[in-house]
Amino acid sequence: MADEYERSAEFVDLMLAPHWAGLGPPLAAALRGITDPIVDVGAGGGHGTRVIAKAAPGAEIVAVEPSMALRSILLARVGEAGELRERVTVLPEHLLAAALPSRLGAVVAMNVLGHFDPAGRQAAWKMLADRLVPGGRAVLNLQPPAEPAAVPESRFAEVRIGRRRYEGWGRAEPAGPDLITWHMTYRTYQDDRPAGELETRYDWWVLDERRLKEELGPHGLVHHRTGPAELGMYVIDRGGA
Numbered sequence: 521m522a523d524e525y526e527r528s529a530e531f532v533d534l535m536l537a538p539h540w541a542g543l544g545p546p547l548a549a550a551l552r553g554i555t556d557p558i559v560d561v562g563a564g565g566g567h568g569t570r571v572i573a574k575a576a577p578g579a580e581i582v583a584v585e586p587s588m589a590l591r592s593i594l595l596a597r598v599g600e601a602g603e604l605r606e607r608v609t610v611l612p613e614h615l616l617a618a619a620l621p622s623r624l625g626a627v628v629a630m631n632v633l634g635h636f637d638p639a640g641r642q643a644a645w646k647m648l649a650d651r652l653v654p655g656g657r658a659v660l661n662l663q664p665p666a667e668p669a670a671v672p673e674s675r676f677a678e679v680r681i682g683r684r685r686y687e688g689w690g691r692a693e694p695a696g697p698d699l700i701t702w703h704m705t706y707r708t709y710q711d712d713r714p715a716g717e718l719e720t721r722y723d724w725w726v727l728d729e730r731r732l733k734e735e736l737g738p739h740g741l742v743h744h745r746t747g748p749a750e751l752g753m754y755v756i757d758r759g760g761a
């Protein structure tokens with residue numbers, strides 16, 4: 521499978537950082553008390569991995585990241601932090617091909633579910649049902665749009681580093697019944713003059729809360745909203761188990 525982040529990794533990790541100011545606290549709250557291994561699905565450069573490590577100090581962490589470009593950032597971030605080096609194992613496979621512990625305390629899938637097609641999601645829900653320990657849970661977010669609608673171009677990130685300013689722009693168009701294509705443009709300015717532009721695109725499977733519920737039910741799983749509504753975050757567990 522192609523690495524959709526091969527060319528954009530240098531911008532993606534930088535531009536995800538501000539979002540983690542909002543995502544971190546509800547994720548940490550949702551993981552409190554977990555001591556069994558935690559999988560960080562599509563860990564990217566490891567912003568979430570750091571949150572997980574702090575929130576569940578007794579748990580081993582398996583960070584699954586198939587993009588070599590983003591995994592390089594992840595390994596550097598883990599390698600430089602003594603408290604992460606001891607506890608975080610980085611796996612280069614896709615989630616469904618990775619050798620994971622047989623019993624899991626939690627599975628975290630932040631900003632990643634749209635990379636899974638419906639069959640991939642089914643396999644992921646089955647993995648949760650098979651491997652989560654009693655009291656275990658998954659934490660994930662659903663990102664808009666919830667249906668295959670066009671999204672007009674907008675700037676979603678702006679970061680200044682030294683003399684350079686980096687802007688991330690995105691627009692989406694429908695690509696199938698449950699699929700959109702995101703078109704991303706990353707613009708670089710030096711001293712406010714254009715210094716470079718990179719365009720990428722990737723497919724993204726859309727999912728709304730109703731369908732999430734329908735898919736989880738047959739696996740004996742239920743979802744609960746968590747965190748501020750605008751973050752679209754959910755905890756998934758066996759419900760009352």
Ligand SMILES: C[S@@+](CC[C@H](N)C(=O)[O-])C[C@H]1O[C@@H](n2cnc3c(N)ncnc32)[C@H](O)[C@@H]1O
Pocket residue numbers: 525536561562563564565566567568584585586587590613614615616629630631632635636
């Ligand atoms: C938008 S990034 C999110 C990174 C990180 N979770 C964060 O929020 O900072 C999506 C990540 O999912 C990864 N990914 C895509 N398909 C995957 C799969 N099948 N299994 C595991 N990770 C996957 C990508 O390589 C990428 O790192």
